[in-house]
Amino acid sequence: MTKIHFFCYLTTLILIQIVLNCVPISSAPEAAIVTKIPGFDGSFPSKHYSGYVNIDEAHGRKLFYYFVESERNPQTDPIVLWLNGGPGCSSFDGFVYEHGPFNFEAGKSRGSLPTLHLNPHAWSKVSSIIYLDSPAGVGFSYSGNESDYKTGDLKTASDSHIFLLKWFELYPEFQSNPFYITGESYAGIYVPTLAYEVAKGIDAGVKPVLNLKGYMVGNGVTDNVFDGNALVPFVHGMGLISDQLFETVNSECNGNYYNPTSENCEGNLAKVDQEIRDLNIYDILEPCYHDTSSSIRIENTKLPFSFRKLGETERPLPVRKRMFGRAWPFRAPVRDGFVPTWPQLLNSESVPCTDDEVADAWLNNEAVRKAIHAESANVAGKWELCTERIRFYHDAGSMIKYHKNLTSRGYRALIFSGDHDMCVPYTGSEAWTRSVGYKIVDEWRPWTVKDQVAGYIQGYENNLTFLTIKGAGHTVPEYKPVEALEFYSRWLEGRRV
Numbered sequence: 001m002t003k004i005h006f007f008c009y010l011t012t013l014i015l016i017q018i019v020l021n022c023v024p025i026s027s028a029p030e031a032a033i034v035t036k037i038p039g040f041d042g043s044f045p046s047k048h049y050s051g052y053v054n055i056d057e058a059h060g061r062k063l064f065y066y067f068v069e070s071e072r073n074p075q076t077d078p079i080v081l082w083l084n085g086g087p088g089c090s091s092f093d094g095f096v097y098e099h100g101p102f103n104f105e106a107g108k109s110r111g112s113l114p115t116l117h118l119n120p121h122a123w124s125k126v127s128s129i130i131y132l133d134s135p136a137g138v139g140f141s142y143s144g145n146e147s148d149y150k151t152g153d154l155k156t157a158s159d160s161h162i163f164l165l166k167w168f169e170l171y172p173e174f175q176s177n178p179f180y181i182t183g184e185s186y187a188g189i190y191v192p193t194l195a196y197e198v199a200k201g202i203d204a205g206v207k208p209v210l211n212l213k214g215y216m217v218g219n220g221v222t223d224n225v226f227d228g229n230a231l232v233p234f235v236h237g238m239g240l241i242s243d244q245l246f247e248t249v250n251s252e253c254n255g256n257y258y259n260p261t262s263e264n265c266e267g268n269l270a271k272v273d274q275e276i277r278d279l280n281i282y283d284i285l286e287p288c289y290h291d292t293s294s295s296i297r298i299e300n301t302k303l304p305f306s307f308r309k310l311g312e313t314e315r316p317l318p319v320r321k322r323m324f325g326r327a328w329p330f331r332a333p334v335r336d337g338f339v340p341t342w343p344q345l346l347n348s349e350s351v352p353c354t355d356d357e358v359a360d361a362w363l364n365n366e367a368v369r370k371a372i373h374a375e376s377a378n379v380a381g382k383w384e385l386c387t388e389r390i391r392f393y394h395d396a397g398s399m400i401k402y403h404k405n406l407t408s409r410g411y412r413a414l415i416f417s418g419d420h421d422m423c424v425p426y427t428g429s430e431a432w433t434r435s436v437g438y439k440i441v442d443e444w445r446p447w448t449v450k451d452q453v454a455g456y457i458q459g460y461e462n463n464l465t466f467l468t469i470k471g472a473g474h475t476v477p478e479y480k481p482v483e484a485l486e487f488y489s490r491w492l493e494g495r496r497v
């Protein structure tokens with residue numbers, strides 16, 4: 001049910017001329033309000049809403065969102081769309097493990113309901129956030145027509161654009177707030193392609209007009225050459241391969257690691273892979289979690305037992321053993337065409353170094369699903385952090401042309417990297433942002449939190465900023481919640497980071 005009333009406002013154009021505008025303002029859909037969720041006893045610090053937006057009536061293609069209002073000032077704080085990557089990963093990854101309103105404490109026994117605590121570093125402290133499961137087939141989003149599960153970059157962007165137009169129609173009170181599109185990993189593709197669709201829509205006068213101001217990408221997939229060439233310099237700089245191997249591989253491959261053209265190059269790259277294969281790809285400092293049922297464990301029995309223990313961060317609860325979902329083998333980030341899954345690549349059920357127990361237990365609990373208005377498993381399917389239900393094609397090519405277009409049109413862009421991620425290493429993001437060729441307006445310098453260096457930043461003209469987060473892995477806010485909230489809020493507010 002949507003309450004509709006009319007709100008009139010006066011706009012003074014010039015002193016004499018007064019134009020009376022009447023626009024319909026309806027408030028957020030009451031049926032979408034979430035007031036109680038299993039595992040949490042307290043009261044919410046801000047309003048939460050969730051539900052489906054049907055983006056294709058004929059197919060019944062429905063995208064699921066969870067919307068958290070800002071805990072500060074929802075009337076004026078920005079609206080931020082958050083997208084996790086994969087492709088195939090649910091944005092509840094961000095909600096549960098990164099910057100959502102709650103920290104999840106595992107239940108007493110495996111699979112039992114987790115306990116939820118308020119997250120003091122939630123990004124909803126300073127912005128309203130829409131967590132969107134995209135494309136259809138991912139998380140709680142689904143379609144009545146399975147042909148929709150074959151999809152790609154371009155269809156995903158146009159579907160998400162339709163979602164946004166419908167969402168802002170449902171929540172018109174937020175149409176004039178500054179709007180940002182954000183995400184990480186494979187969302188390095190989702191974010192610029194969607195921002196481009198939105199910008200085109202704005203230019204074409206599509207209603208409602210979205211007040212897009214900019215976008216943010218964390219450890220984002222961008223360009224197969226830059227990303228493909230990023231690993232070797234990264235692992236050398238981090239001390240994971242010897243100087244000697246680096247020199248050999250460099251001269252044999254001529255700096256072209258993405259597309260090896262000789263057997264000697266290929267052979268030396270295989271040596272590099274061999275040296276780093278037991279590391280946690282999502283954060284080289286973190287231990288690699290081995291599921292007891294995983295075939296990976298059997299292969300890697302030489303790993304010391306202590307190495308399987310959890311690392312510690314500032315989060316009150318242990319960083320999840322599961323780091324992330326779908327990734328690619330070293331040196332083969334994303335190529336044009338079909339994007340395979342880890343399980344497919346490894347011929348096994350599980351993803352190395354990973355565990356997603358609390359998210360799995362919580363989001364597959366029928367009472368939780370009911371409370372957050374997600375369809376039951378027999379309609380929307382079992383919730384999976386990263387699904388294989390979709391067949392996804394990378395059909396938008398390099399993102400650099402999108403970034404150039406968007407930034408030269410005045411949209412602000414923050415490209416950030418956890419500098420210990422080996423999945424999409426900072427070396428690639430640093431190199432491609434530089435390659436755009438914009439003048440440096442804020443030369444490489446440390447940025448700080450509480451008088452400590454939190455990472456480095458380089459600012460370019462047209463509001464393109466590259467930023468690292470020191471010591472963070474692939475999912476930055478999961479490792480460095482304090483620093484993440486700091487750069488996030490400073491950048492959103494247009495302050496110096």
Ligand SMILES: *[C@@H]1O[C@H](CO)[C@@H](O)[C@H](O)[C@H]1NC(C)=O
Pocket residue numbers: 059145146147
């Ligand atoms: C699913 O969608 C495809 C493409 O639009 C259409 O050809 C097909 O008839 C649909 N199937 C069903 C069961 O509606």
Ligand SMILES: *[C@@H]1O[C@H](CO)[C@@H](O)[C@H](O)[C@H]1NC(C)=O
Pocket residue numbers: 200404405406408409
């Ligand atoms: C960006 O793309 C739009 C739509 O294709 C095009 O009209 C515009 O000229 C481009 N702008 C720049 C600065 O490249």
Ligand SMILES: *[C@@H]1O[C@H](CO)[C@@H](O)[C@H](O)[C@H]1NC(C)=O
Pocket residue numbers: 410411412461462463494
């Ligand atoms: C950069 O962003 C600021 C703040 O939004 C804006 O005022 C300025 O015009 C932008 N600069 C460019 C070159 O787009």
